Amino acid sequence: MITVHHLNQSRSQRVLWALEELALPYQIVRYQREKNMMAPDALRKVHPLGKSPVLEDNGLILAESGAILEYLQETYDSESRLKPQEPELKLNYRFWLHYAEGSLMPLLLMKLVFASLGKPPIPFGLRSLGKVLGQGVQKAYLNRQLETHARYLESWLTDHSWFAGDRLSMADIQMSYPVMALLSRGGISDLPHLQAWQKKVDMRPAWQRAIQQGGPLEIPGEP
Incomplete structure (x- = not known):
């Protein structure tokens, strides 16, 4: 199953939205910002940059929202619902x-x-x-x-x-x-x-x- 490492109040909300639009099953690992609004050190155990979002799927660990969205579209959007073809x-x-x-x-x-x-x-x-x-x-x-x-x-x-x-x-x-x-x-x-x-x-x-x-x-x- 797809796993999203999700930081509250962050750009990883976009990945959740994409998954919902594609009606894909997924699970969330949640992280809370520190008092200084930075991501917690626990995210570094997932990806060296220690940032969110990070997506795990079939052994793949992928960071950066744009790369994740393109991956989801290319892998799971066979009808091109979320990418124009013209x-x-x-x-x-x-x-x-x-x-x-x-x-x-x-x-x-x-x-x-x-x-x-x-x-x-x-x-x-x-x-x-x-x-x-x-x-x-x-x-x-x-x-x-x-x-x-x-x-x-x-x-x-x-x-x-x-x-x-x-x-x-x-x-x-x-x-x-x-x-x-x-x-x-x-x-x-x-x-x-x-x-x-x-x-x-x-x-x-x-x-x-x-x-x-x-x-x-x-x-x-x-x-």
């Missing part, structure tokens, strides 16, 4: 699978880090400097970058029902966490098509089952 849509599919973690998520992580520089666990004597530095980097670089990406996504979803075309695919599953993080902590208004996309995700029975299995997904806004 050449142009396949290119869209590939782009969004890589864009999610390659372009958008690093900016959102940087946003979270720089917004935290004025708060614990930063030493008390450095918090004022950290706050000024964090605000400066956000204003000079991050906010403008996130605005560009948000408008790009909004424009794309104006003309597309889902990221790779007119139906749900693994590209949407991969994009789910960064889009939700962008809406939560990006500080950008007037994104009706992105918000409508998230509502469609929230309404999917497979997403709801994944939340029941993995626990509530609450992506924090700016700390």
Whole structure:
């Protein structure tokens, strides 16, 4: 049976969603974040990087959300329910699978880090400097970058029902966490098509089952 090493409040929720969409049986090994929000050391016994998600299947141990989603699609989605077959849509599919973690998520992580520089666990004597530095980097670089990406996504979803075309695919599953993080902590208004996309995700029975299995997904806004 497929085993998912699942960290609470993490990107591994995407793997649970994919498994539910494919109606595959699986079991979950659960891990809780430490007080500093880092993954516990126990995950290093599963994979050297000590990160989640990790998927085990037939002796295979696989990390990285995108690689896991592609593996599940190629191995278990014989009817291509979660991957378009038209050449142009396949290119869209590939782009969004890589864009999610390659372009958008690093900016959102940087946003979270720089917004935290004025708060614990930063030493008390450095918090004022950290706050000024964090605000400066956000204003000079991050906010403008996130605005560009948000408008790009909004424009794309104006003309597309889902990221790779007119139906749900693994590209949407991969994009789910960064889009939700962008809406939560990006500080950008007037994104009706992105918000409508998230509502469609929230309404999917497979997403709801994944939340029941993995626990509530609450992506924090700016700390």
